[in-house]
Amino acid sequence: MSLALIADADLVARCRSGDQAAWDELVNRFSRYVYAITSRVYRLSQHDAEDVFQDVFTRTFEHLDELRDDAAVRPWIATLTRRLCVDKLRSGGREHLVEEPLEDAGADDGLAQLDEAMAVHEAMRTLPEHCAEILDRFFTRDESYRTIGDALELPPGTIASRISRCLSKLRAQLEGRKPRFQPSIDQ
Amino acid sequence: MNANFPYDEERVAELLRTLPPAPEAWVKAAQELPRARQEINEIAARVEADKEFRAAVTRDLEAALEAAGYDIDPSLLPALRARLSSV
Numbered sequence: 001m002s003l004a005l006i007a008d009a010d011l012v013a014r015c016r017s018g019d020q021a022a023w024d025e026l027v028n029r030f031s032r033y034v035y036a037i038t039s040r041v042y043r044l045s046q047h048d049a050e051d052v053f054q055d056v057f058t059r060t061f062e063h064l065d066e067l068r069d070d071a072a073v074r075p076w077i078a079t080l081t082r083r084l085c086v087d088k089l090r091s092g093g094r095e096h097l098v099e100e101p102l103e104d105a106g107a108d109d110g111l112a113q114l115d116e117a118m119a120v121h122e123a124m125r126t127l128p129e130h131c132a133e134i135l136d137r138f139f140t141r142d143e144s145y146r147t148i149g150d151a152l153e154l155p156p157g158t159i160a161s162r163i164s165r166c167l168s169k170l171r172a173q174l175e176g177r178k179p180r181f182q183p184s185i186d187q
Numbered sequence: 188m189n190a191n192f193p194y195d196e197e198r199v200a201e202l203l204r205t206l207p208p209a210p211e212a213w214v215k216a217a218q219e220l221p222r223a224r225q226e227i228n229e230i231a232a233r234v235e236a237d238k239e240f241r242a243a244v245t246r247d248l249e250a251a252l253e254a255a256g257y258d259i260d261p262s263l264l265p266a267l268r269a270r271l272s273s274v
Contacts, residue, residue, distance in 0.1 A: 018221070020221055020222070023218065023220070023221055024218045027214055027217045027218045028214065028218075031208070031209040031213070031214045031217065032206040032207065032208055032209055033206065034209070035207075035208075035209035035210075035213070036205065036206055036207075040205070050210075050213055053209065053213050053217070054213065054216060054217060057217035057220060058217075058220060061220050061221065061224070113202075113205060114205060114206070116202055117202040117203070117205040117206045118206070120194070120199055120202040120203060121203070121206055124203075135203060136203075139200055139203035139204050140203055140204060140206060140207045140208060141207070141208065142207075167196050167199060167200065168196070170199055171194055171195070171196055171199055174194045174199065175194070
């Protein structure tokens with residue numbers, strides 16, 4: 001089974017045993033989440049966001065053995081990221097802010113939305129690879145039909161219908177699914 | 188939005204947009220952590236065991252690493268210096 005499809009708990013167990021490919025996947029899996037918490041929820045500058053991003057993964061790597069529940073790695077990473085963002089703001093990073101930070105309630109709402117978005121990304125991993133790629137390029141990388149068409153060697157006119165079909169597949173995948181995530185805001 | 192099914196296509200698209208990719212260089216650096224950690228530990232062990240190497244490292248860390256054949260990423264030097272200070 002592809003590492004992209006294995007459960008968080010299995011991935012953590014593999015990382016703990018020193019599997020480099022598993023660590024690569026863990027970073028891949030949570031990099032968007034950590035990035036979004038730093039830049040979208042706490043609105044850190046790119047410089048401060050990068051510091052926090054690297055610190056989160058360094059500490060995750062160093063403290064993986066201390067994780068009590070491997071399946072709870074996501075809320076654990078969320079809590080760690082929040083704490084480091086707050087520390088960064090308190091330690092003077094505030095002068096580097098691009099916007100005013102959110103109040104706690106705003107941060108909670110922002111994090112709840114990211115948890116929901118992670119559930120959608122998790123479902124996307126189960127789609128055929130071409131669907132995951134086309135949806136990612138269009139919605140998260142904001143690429144045009146032409147750019148996607150060039151990259152995938154498809155006529156731009158085909159891209160819109162592919163996106164629509166893949167979005168329907170993703171929706172079908174999500175349908176009836178109970179959220180598997182635990183909101184991170186109570187951690 | 189349908190209350191029984193909260194994921195209409197518009198909502199799914201909105202949620203996808205919520206998680207753009209992190210900069211590639213940041214991801215790569217984080218993925219390199221285990222290898223970097225291992226390399227730093229190896230160098231620290233050699234510094235502990237090899238007096239000559241320790242003296243060279245103390246004189247000029249970068250030159251000593253190069254002479255010993257280590258091709259270490261410059262971004263790791265602060266972490267390596269911190270590690271060596273405790274050897």
